[in-house]
Amino acid sequence: MTQPPQPVRRGRGRRPAEQVRSEVLRAAGELLLEEGMGGFTVEKVAALAGASRVTLHKWWPSKGALALDGYFSVVGHTLAFPDTGDIASDLTAQIQAFVHLMRDTRAGRVVPELIGQAQTDPELAAAYRERYSAPRRALAVEALERAKQRGQLRADVDSEVIIDQLWGACYHRLLIPDLPLTDEFAQAIVANLMTGIRDA
Incomplete structure:
Protein backbone atom coordinates (compact mmCIF):
# COMPACT_ATOMS: atom_id res chain seq x y z
CA MET A 1 0.00 0.00 0.00
CA THR A 2 1.35 3.42 -0.94
CA GLN A 3 2.26 5.61 2.00
CA PRO A 4 0.78 9.13 1.96
CA PRO A 5 3.19 12.03 1.48
CA GLN A 6 4.99 12.98 4.67
CA PRO A 7 5.64 16.55 5.80
CA VAL A 8 9.16 17.86 5.32
CA ARG A 9 10.99 18.04 8.64
CA ARG A 10 12.57 21.43 8.99
CA GLY A 11 15.79 22.03 10.82
CA ARG A 12 16.72 25.23 12.55
CA GLY A 13 17.36 28.32 10.50
CA ARG A 14 15.97 29.79 7.32
CA ARG A 15 16.10 27.57 4.24
CA PRO A 16 17.45 28.94 0.96
CA ALA A 17 14.73 29.81 -1.55
CA GLU A 18 15.89 27.13 -3.99
CA GLN A 19 15.67 24.47 -1.30
CA VAL A 20 12.17 25.59 -0.37
CA ARG A 21 11.12 25.55 -4.02
CA SER A 22 12.57 22.06 -4.50
CA GLU A 23 10.77 20.73 -1.42
CA VAL A 24 7.50 22.35 -2.52
CA LEU A 25 7.75 20.74 -5.96
CA ARG A 26 8.50 17.35 -4.44
CA ALA A 27 5.56 17.68 -2.05
CA ALA A 28 3.28 18.86 -4.86
CA GLY A 29 4.27 15.96 -7.11
CA GLU A 30 3.81 13.36 -4.38
CA LEU A 31 0.45 14.80 -3.30
CA LEU A 32 -0.82 14.98 -6.88
CA LEU A 33 0.10 11.38 -7.62
CA GLU A 34 -1.34 10.20 -4.31
CA GLU A 35 -4.65 12.08 -4.26
CA GLY A 36 -5.15 13.44 -7.80
CA MET A 37 -6.51 16.91 -8.50
CA GLY A 38 -9.54 16.19 -6.31
CA GLY A 39 -7.41 16.09 -3.18
CA PHE A 40 -4.76 18.56 -4.27
CA THR A 41 -4.74 21.92 -2.48
CA VAL A 42 -2.18 24.66 -1.99
CA GLU A 43 -2.73 24.36 1.76
CA LYS A 44 -1.81 20.67 1.78
CA VAL A 45 1.32 21.29 -0.31
CA ALA A 46 2.39 24.13 1.98
CA ALA A 47 1.95 21.93 5.05
CA LEU A 48 3.86 19.02 3.50
CA ALA A 49 6.73 21.27 2.39
CA GLY A 50 6.82 23.31 5.58
CA ALA A 51 6.32 26.50 3.56
CA SER A 52 3.83 29.35 3.78
CA ARG A 53 0.85 29.66 1.47
CA VAL A 54 1.96 33.22 0.73
CA THR A 55 5.24 31.89 -0.67
CA LEU A 56 3.45 29.34 -2.85
CA HIS A 57 1.01 31.93 -4.20
CA LYS A 58 3.94 34.22 -4.99
CA TRP A 59 5.64 31.53 -7.11
CA TRP A 60 2.58 29.89 -8.70
CA PRO A 61 -0.45 31.86 -9.97
CA SER A 62 -2.91 29.01 -9.51
CA LYS A 63 -3.37 25.62 -7.92
CA GLY A 64 -3.21 24.05 -11.37
CA ALA A 65 0.10 25.66 -12.23
CA LEU A 66 1.59 24.36 -8.97
CA ALA A 67 0.17 20.90 -9.63
CA LEU A 68 1.69 20.81 -13.10
CA ASP A 69 5.13 21.88 -11.93
CA GLY A 70 4.95 19.21 -9.24
CA TYR A 71 3.90 16.68 -11.85
CA PHE A 72 6.73 17.68 -14.18
CA SER A 73 9.24 17.35 -11.34
CA VAL A 74 8.42 13.63 -11.01
CA VAL A 75 8.05 12.71 -14.71
CA GLY A 76 10.47 15.06 -16.44
Missing part, protein backbone atom coordinates in the same frame (compact mmCIF):
# COMPACT_ATOMS: atom_id res chain seq x y z
CA HIS A 77 12.97 12.24 -17.04
CA THR A 78 10.50 10.64 -19.46
CA LEU A 79 11.14 13.46 -21.94
CA ALA A 80 14.28 11.74 -23.19
CA PHE A 81 13.93 10.84 -26.87
CA PRO A 82 16.09 7.92 -28.08
CA ASP A 83 18.40 8.46 -31.04
CA THR A 84 19.64 5.13 -32.38
CA GLY A 85 19.81 6.34 -35.97
CA ASP A 86 16.64 4.43 -36.90
CA ILE A 87 13.65 6.80 -36.76
CA ALA A 88 11.06 4.00 -36.97
CA SER A 89 12.59 2.22 -33.97
CA ASP A 90 13.01 5.48 -32.06
CA LEU A 91 9.41 6.56 -32.64
CA THR A 92 8.13 3.14 -31.63
CA ALA A 93 10.22 3.17 -28.45
CA GLN A 94 9.06 6.69 -27.55
CA ILE A 95 5.38 6.00 -28.23
CA GLN A 96 5.54 2.76 -26.25
CA ALA A 97 7.19 4.59 -23.33
CA PHE A 98 4.43 7.21 -23.49
CA VAL A 99 1.75 4.51 -23.57
CA HIS A 100 3.34 2.80 -20.56
CA LEU A 101 3.47 6.10 -18.63
CA MET A 102 -0.17 6.89 -19.40
CA ARG A 103 -1.51 3.37 -18.85
CA ASP A 104 0.55 1.85 -16.07
CA THR A 105 1.60 4.63 -13.69
CA ARG A 106 -0.05 7.00 -11.27
CA ALA A 107 1.53 9.85 -13.22
CA GLY A 108 -0.37 8.79 -16.32
CA ARG A 109 -3.69 8.62 -14.50
CA VAL A 110 -3.29 12.25 -13.41
CA VAL A 111 -2.86 13.59 -16.97
CA PRO A 112 -6.60 13.54 -17.86
CA GLU A 113 -7.29 15.50 -14.67
CA LEU A 114 -4.67 18.11 -15.54
CA ILE A 115 -6.02 18.43 -19.09
CA GLY A 116 -9.55 18.78 -17.77
CA GLN A 117 -8.52 21.41 -15.22
CA ALA A 118 -6.63 23.32 -17.94
CA GLN A 119 -9.90 23.99 -19.77
CA THR A 120 -10.94 26.45 -17.06
CA ASP A 121 -7.52 27.41 -15.63
CA PRO A 122 -5.61 29.60 -18.11
CA GLU A 123 -2.47 29.60 -15.95
CA LEU A 124 -2.43 25.82 -15.93
CA ALA A 125 -3.11 25.71 -19.68
CA ALA A 126 -0.16 28.02 -20.34
CA ALA A 127 2.09 26.09 -17.98
CA TYR A 128 1.08 22.79 -19.58
CA ARG A 129 2.10 24.05 -23.00
CA GLU A 130 5.30 25.72 -21.87
CA ARG A 131 6.63 23.14 -19.42
CA TYR A 132 5.25 19.82 -20.62
CA SER A 133 3.77 19.54 -24.10
CA ALA A 134 6.02 22.04 -25.89
CA PRO A 135 9.31 20.47 -24.69
CA ARG A 136 8.07 17.00 -25.69
CA ARG A 137 7.02 18.30 -29.09
CA ALA A 138 10.37 20.03 -29.63
CA LEU A 139 12.30 16.82 -28.93
CA ALA A 140 10.14 14.90 -31.39
CA VAL A 141 10.52 17.58 -34.08
CA GLU A 142 14.31 17.49 -33.68
CA ALA A 143 14.31 13.71 -34.05
CA LEU A 144 12.16 13.84 -37.18
CA GLU A 145 14.27 16.56 -38.76
CA ARG A 146 17.42 14.53 -38.14
CA ALA A 147 15.73 11.58 -39.83
CA LYS A 148 14.98 13.76 -42.86
CA GLN A 149 18.63 14.77 -43.05
CA ARG A 150 19.62 11.10 -42.94
CA GLY A 151 17.26 10.39 -45.84
CA GLN A 152 14.93 8.20 -43.78
CA LEU A 153 11.86 10.40 -44.24
CA ARG A 154 10.53 12.39 -47.17
CA ALA A 155 11.74 15.98 -47.05
CA ASP A 156 8.27 17.39 -47.66
CA VAL A 157 6.52 15.83 -44.66
CA ASP A 158 5.38 18.16 -41.88
CA SER A 159 7.01 17.10 -38.60
CA GLU A 160 4.39 18.91 -36.51
CA VAL A 161 1.58 17.00 -38.24
CA ILE A 162 3.38 13.67 -37.70
CA ILE A 163 3.58 14.42 -33.99
CA ASP A 164 -0.13 15.20 -33.85
CA GLN A 165 -0.95 11.98 -35.69
CA LEU A 166 1.10 9.82 -33.32
CA TRP A 167 0.64 11.40 -29.91
CA GLY A 168 -2.82 12.68 -30.78
CA ALA A 169 -3.94 9.10 -31.39
CA CYS A 170 -2.63 8.13 -27.94
CA TYR A 171 -4.36 11.06 -26.23
CA HIS A 172 -7.58 10.15 -28.02
CA ARG A 173 -7.54 6.66 -26.54
CA LEU A 174 -6.52 8.06 -23.16
CA LEU A 175 -9.32 10.63 -22.97
CA ILE A 176 -12.01 8.74 -24.91
CA PRO A 177 -11.31 5.13 -23.89
CA ASP A 178 -13.41 3.31 -26.48
CA LEU A 179 -10.35 1.16 -27.16
CA PRO A 180 -7.36 0.47 -24.90
CA LEU A 181 -3.87 1.90 -25.05
CA THR A 182 -1.64 -1.09 -25.80
CA ASP A 183 1.89 -1.81 -26.99
CA GLU A 184 0.40 -3.30 -30.15
CA PHE A 185 -1.46 -0.05 -30.81
CA ALA A 186 1.76 1.94 -30.35
CA GLN A 187 3.58 -0.29 -32.83
CA ALA A 188 0.73 -0.18 -35.34
CA ILE A 189 0.34 3.61 -35.50
CA VAL A 190 4.07 4.06 -36.13
CA ALA A 191 4.14 1.29 -38.74
CA ASN A 192 1.08 2.69 -40.53
CA LEU A 193 2.47 6.21 -40.57
CA MET A 194 5.94 5.14 -41.73
CA THR A 195 4.35 3.55 -44.82
CA GLY A 196 3.35 7.01 -45.98
CA ILE A 197 6.28 9.16 -44.86
CA ARG A 198 9.31 6.95 -45.42
CA ASP A 199 11.64 8.17 -48.15
CA ALA A 200 11.43 5.58 -50.92
